[in-house]
Amino acid sequence: MTFPVVGMVGGGQLARMTHEAGIPLGIRFKLLSDTPQDSAAQVVNEVVLGDYRDLDTLRAFARGCDVITFDHEHVPTEHLRALEADGIPVxxxxxxxxxxxxxxxxxxxxxxxxVPCPRHRIVSGPEDVAAFAAEGVPEGGEGDGFPVVLKTVRGGYDGKGVWVVHSAAEAAEPFRAGVPVLAEEKVDFVRELAANVVRSPHGQAVAYPVVESRQVGGVCDTVIAPAPDLDEALALRAEEMALNIAKELGVVGHLAVELFQTRDGRVLVNELAMRPHNSGHWSMDGAITSQFANHVRAVLDLPLGDPRPRAKWTVMVNVLGGDYPDMYSAYLHCMARDPQLKIHMYGKDVKPGRKVGHVNTYGDDLDDVLERARHAAGYLRGTITE
Amino acid sequence: MTFPVVGMVGGGQLARMTHEAGIPLGIRFKLLSDTPQDSAAQVVNEVVLGDYRDLDTLRAFARGCDVITFDHEHVPTEHLRALEADGIPVxxxxxxxxxxxxxxxxxxxxxxxxVPCPRHRIVSGPEDVAAFAAEGVPEGGEGDGFPVVLKTVRGGYDGKGVWVVHSAAEAAEPFRAGVPVLAEEKVDFVRELAANVVRSPHGQAVAYPVVESRQVGGVCDTVIAPAPDLDEALALRAEEMALNIAKELGVVGHLAVELFQTRDGRVLVNELAMRPHNSGHWSMDGAITSQFANHVRAVLDLPLGDPRPRAKWTVMVNVLGGDYPDMYSAYLHCMARDPQLKIHMYGKDVKPGRKVGHVNTYGDDLDDVLERARHAAGYLRGTITE
Incomplete structure (x- = not known):
């Protein structure tokens, strides 16, 4: 048998769903996970427990893997270079x-x-933040240029490591970690979009339809595929931009480009993620080939699958932890109410606000599809009780 | 967490695909498997190695499971009664x-x-087979009533344990195993159909569309969903028959009813299978809820999912082992030729004639969908090389 071994670093839900998508391909899937309770560690056969920040652990894990890929972006860059020097494709x-x-x-x-981005600059302290803000005031304009968005350049996710500050006085906190801080203009956006693409080592690439991504409290709440009422030319421009970024950066696997759609009809790049992404979860039930299946195919340099939608509308709503730890008993109501509902739970303990799963719905009528997904996610969380 | 533990007895591909379908539900899946190389044992986290024919092994495995279900039908009936007496739902x-x-x-x-069946009788030896054959000759008719189909009542599958005999002299073999032998008329059928239904403990049941199942050498080769040109009334009768059998037999989980469609427009029951079935593999990519997902929901007494098709036509073709042990390298051609192709491999070593996977295709044009599935399965097997 020449079926390859894919080594996945990180045991979160993205690894879990990548394993699920890899099963039909008959490949072997090896997981490096922190604990046996991690989301993916519960469902994968070959689990190695260890710390991805330790190079020896990574090296031992990588031995016998044909390729290494990731559940998250936190593996130190120098460790990845060391694995590559060892001859392991990363x-x-x-x-x-x-x-x-x-x-x-x-x-x-x-x-x-x-590539169009929000105005930005690495800043050195609160006074520099005030200077950056002031630079954004048009000549003859009023105000001090605040609010400004501050981000630590490393380590943030889901709103963590991001601050919106309204004055220099508020700008001290982000500098305390000792990590360089990036200041960005607070974009007056109409909505957030995401352009998801997948690229393989020999340069084949596919683009999923551009989706609308609605955030609540800095955390993705709802994704609608495709983005409703999106100008075709703008959608095409966003897809081309994502494909171009993937090519120029030499991305292999899934790339999510998070975008702001501005009032004046432009798109600006907010963030990049190089792994399957929350804004692509809809594709599990809504696309011919899911982002997870295409990520596996890409990292194995197999021809990519068709990314087109299978339904007119697909909606994903995240299931966050609420006050009730028992989500299983909510299945009875949710499944009986909507036999077409797709539940994806991650095996994670419920903590308030923690992403523990998502639901997908699809169909021809967007209002209906949205209502079904929201109802199910709310019922599972416990915020809807009837 | 109140998420239940499903105990699956048997490590074949049906267990593998049931695990795949169970991952999104967040349940725990425990496997009793013969060897670590078994199809499902490769992809499941909690694997117990042991012999399902040993009651102590079964009992130890069942401890801590909320429900027991099966990859195959070979667990001795008395062992299942013992588990039930222990208080384990089976x-x-x-x-x-x-x-x-x-x-x-x-x-x-x-x-x-x-329920209409082929003419049949338990027979005691070759002479009794001849008598059974003769009973089938209409009054004033010619011939000796052969050929006749002989089946050992237990232990057969995929054409094993089944003989088509043309004379009493040929009828000795089936009796050698010492298992009772069932004689059946050789039905002059137009084609084979299968009616797949799923039933839950509290009596909810769903019916998948009736499919056409084409056998080659006693082994399922191609399944077309729904069965082309099937009279609507006959399809409805077949679905109702399967639902009625599930109810009357008290089936919980998936029931496949294999049917002969006769020249005079009737359906006769050929075989029953109480587990996800080869004739339902199309549902993984072709139905809103797959047979595997619905089997899991049924054994957990959760509301069942919608069994309706997502495409006009879905075709499943089994991938049998051929002369080439390396099917992975065939992925390049198959995936590049058809980006919509769905490959499902079982992680099994290739042996000539062995079921090692299947492919699904779907679309609006049956000829195209059939051609794509046949090409991919043939290319993977090595019988098509361009």
């Missing part, structure tokens, strides 16, 4: 992945490529 | 499952229910 590779690890590097690269 | 239960384990019991029960 996908995406460190030269690409650094753009998803370090927001400073990402902004610099996108600037060089001419 | 689904399907022994009183139902015996009808899929023992063809003699199955025929007797279907007769009592008035």
């Amino acid at each position: 996908r995406p590779g460190p030269d690409a992945l650094v753009h998803a690890q370090d927001k400073g590097v990402m902004r610099e690269k996108l600037d060089a490529l001419g | 689904r399907p239960g022994p009183d139902a499952l015996v009808h899929a384990q023992d063809k003699g019991v199955m025929r007797e029960k279907l007769d009592a229910l008035g």
Whole structure:
């Protein structure tokens, strides 16, 4: 048998769903996980427990793997270079992945490529933040240029490591971690979009339809595929932009480009993620080939699957932890109410606000599809009780 | 967390695909498997190695499971009764499952229910077979009534344990195993159909569309969903018959009713299987809820999912082992040729004629969908090389 071994670093839900998508391909899937309780560790046969920040652990794990890929972007870049030097294919590779690890590097690269981004600059302290804010005031304009968005260049996710500050006085906190801080203009956006693409080592790439992504409290809440009422030319421009970024950065696997759609009809790049992404979860039930299946195919350099939608509308709503720890008993109501509902739970303990699953719905009538997904997610969380 | 533990007895591909379908539900899945190389054992986290024919092994495995279900029908009926006496829900239960384990019991029960079957009788030896054959010759008719189909009442599958005999002299072999032998008329059928239904403990049941199943050498080769050109009334009758059998036999989980469609427009029951079935594999990509997902929901007494098709036509073709042990390298051609192709491999070593996977295709044009599935399966097997 020549079926390859895919080594997945990180035991979260993305690894869990990638394993699920890999089963039909008959490949072997090996997991490096922190604990046996991790989301993916519960469902994968070959689990190695260990710390991805330790190079020896990574090296031992990588031995016998045909390729290494990731559940998250936190593996130190130098470790990835060491694995590559050992002859292990790392996908995406460190030269690409650094753009998803370090927001400073990402902004610099996108600037060089001419990709539209929010105005931004690495800042050195609260006074520098005030100066950055002031630079955004048009000549003869009023105000001090605040609010400004501050981000630590490494380590943030789901709203963590991000601050919206309204004055220099508020701007002290982000500098306390000792990590470089990126200041960005607070974009007056109409909505957030995401362009998801997948690229393989030999350069084949596919683009999923651009989706609308609605955030609540900095956390993704709802994704609608495709984005409703999106101008066709703008959708095409966003897809081309994502494909171009994937190519120029040498991405292998899934790339999510989070975008702001501005009032004046432009799209600006907010964030990059180089792994299957929350904004692509709809594809599990809504696309011919899911983001997870295509990520596996890409990292194995297999021809990619068709990313087109299977339904007119697909809606994903995240299930966050609420006050009730028992979500299983809610299945009875949710499944009986909607026999077409797709529940995806991650095997995680319920904690308030924690992403513990998502639901997908699809159909021809967007209002109906949205209502069904919201109802199910709310009922599972416990915020809807009838 | 109150998420239940499903105990699956048997490590074949049906267990593998049931695990895949159970991952999104967040349940725990525990497997009793013969070897770590078994199809499902490769992809499941909690694997117990042991012999399902040993009651102590079964008892130890069942401890801590909320429900027990099966990859195959070979667990001795008395062991299942012992587990039930221990207080472990066994689904399907022994009183139902015996009808899929023992063809003699199955025929007797279907007769009592008035379900149309081929003419049949338990026979005691070659001379009795000749007598059975002669009974089938109409008054004033010619010939000796052969050929006749002989089946051992237990232990057969995929054409094993089945003989088509043309004379009493040929009829000695089936009796050598010392298992009771069932004689059946050789039905002059137009084609084979299958009616797949799923039933839950509290009596909810769903019916998948009736499919056409094409066999080659006693092994399922191609399934077309729904069965082309099937009279609507006949399709409805077949679905109702399967639902009625599930109810009357007290089936919990998936029931496949294999049917002969006769020249005079009737359907006769050929075989029953009480587990996800090869004739339902199309549902993984072709139905809103797959047979595997619905089997899991049924054994957990959760509301069942919608069984309706997502595409006009879905075709499943089995991938059998050929002369080439390396099917992975064939992925390049198959995936590049057809980005919509769905490959499902079971992680099994290739042996000539062995079922090692299947492919699904779907679309609006049956000829195209059939061609794509056949090409991919043939290419993977090595019988098509361009």
